[in-house]
Amino acid sequence: MTTPQLPQAPEPETANASALIYNDHGEYLLHLRDYFPGRIWEPGMWSLLGGGREPQDATLEHTVRRELAEEAGLDLADLTPFGTEYATDDTRASVPIAIYAGRWNGDPTELRLTEGVMLAWFSPDDLHRLRIADTTRDLVRRHAAGLPVNTAPQSGLVRQQEHRASPHGTVLNVIGVHLYLERPEGSVLLGLRHPDSAFAPSTWHALAGHCEQESAIACLIREAREEAGLHVARQDVELVHVVHHIDKAGDRPRMGLFFRARAWNGEPELREPDKCTEWKFWDPAALPDNLVPYTRQAIAKIQNGELYSETGWPA
Template sequence: MSTFAPGSAHLICRALVVDREGRVLHLRSPAELPGARPEAGDSTLLEAALRALTERTRLARGDLCLTPELLTTPLHVEASGPGHYEFTFALHLAHELPEPLPDTDWLPIEQLNSDSLRARLSALKLDGRPVPVNASTPGLPRPAKAPEAGGTELNIVGVHLYAEDDDGRVLLGLRHPDAAFAGATWHFLAGHCERESAVACLVREAYEEAGLVIDPADLELAHVVHVLHGPSARPRMQLVFRARRLGGTPWLREPDKCLAWRWWDPDALPDPLVPYARTAIDGIRAGRTYSELGWCPA
């Protein structure tokens, strides 16, 4: 499994800016897209790419837009060498620039060096309404529970990482004792979906919580657990994704939420372990794709 140390040169985040004519902003020296390594102040990979862009050009964040589908998910991830990853985020100009940018060129898509990046960009829909990059992503309101059993009720959606090392051990984290859920208990790397896709959420959570880099193309849905924690609780749809490849070694980026990351033999899982996490691990090993917990038998 490819790894990189926190802050090492093995991870580069690049910004690909597209103008209204579909051309791409390119630096003349060196001849490449603006890019930088993530630093301690970068909360996401996208932040590193934006920092590189604003430092290397005269563009300000107010000059840029992101399409909604790329707000958290990179356009392209490429392994440029053993343990070396490049994340490329596509941004759009929010308006025409009053003057040319120095030491840059606007090139047609066909002149990009990467064949796979050209293909991804060519397939990107450029006619959607852009979202300003400095705007926060709105959250969805949580409706009240349906008053009657069987009524319509929105489920909370959680995403979880099922990752194995070369010895078949499963990655779990020990939650902080003060955590709102399952304090001092082992659990998957996990998070709640905000206004984003499930895969985008997991890619974001993996980096924010443990410094892990995951190409969305390397994730596959492995198991779903439909959970009801009690008669008055909102139901939860827990999606567990298997990562075919990871970039990085897990480390504590949020020590107020997680005390340790550790690889566990699935035949000797820790105790206490979140019950539905154990159910998912057992289901994956048995080749099942769906389980239920907390629901009364039909």
């Protein structure tokens, strides 16, 4: 007798975004919230700047940039997706918050603060003295642990020494996750990258993203939801190919993980039009000419049942 499976509760939609701002000293910019119990989230606590998505926000990056401008008059040149923090609201429900990391070396006392009490820099080693959510404290410390030597906090001397002791100038590889979405008739999903993309502009590519402080499968699930509105459950994901590649001589090496989604909910939609301008299912035997080369190779290997390949490395 087969035990009936209960329907799985849908994962909450990410509708909030916050900024993890750090400086060249390895310090982090924290916001002391107003003490209005029952009226605001985490009253009287130190937190990250950020807020909820509004109708005019095309992406969650637009959300966090708008919040930074409105709350503190801040405009950061670069913001990079770092991961997802899960906070708990007043009803004890889990609320996902997209985290974007960015570097800034200014004086917070000169900012035009419109919400909260103050902004200040803190070393990760000072967080135990603050009234701060455990999830925020852990998020800051995870980010600090991955900082390069020249931005690591002064208290991290042991980590710096370990980094310098790495043999032969060890180079860390970038980990990228890719969604291999195949319809029953065999067509596979590709996205056309925006003409202004730093990587492969106006070129077709798999739905993909960099793995930050999160597991590869968690990254895949998040990217599928944020980029295309697709909902993929962890138990429906399987690794189908790994490609170890270098795009061109001198570039940082990359490990591309391709995961097949055996099932999913939703149809691809343009959730981040500043990154992708079109989603389309293609016949693997008639892929577009302007396709990222390692993606073309990975699709061919997946079709052939091969789990691993390399490209770009010197012979």
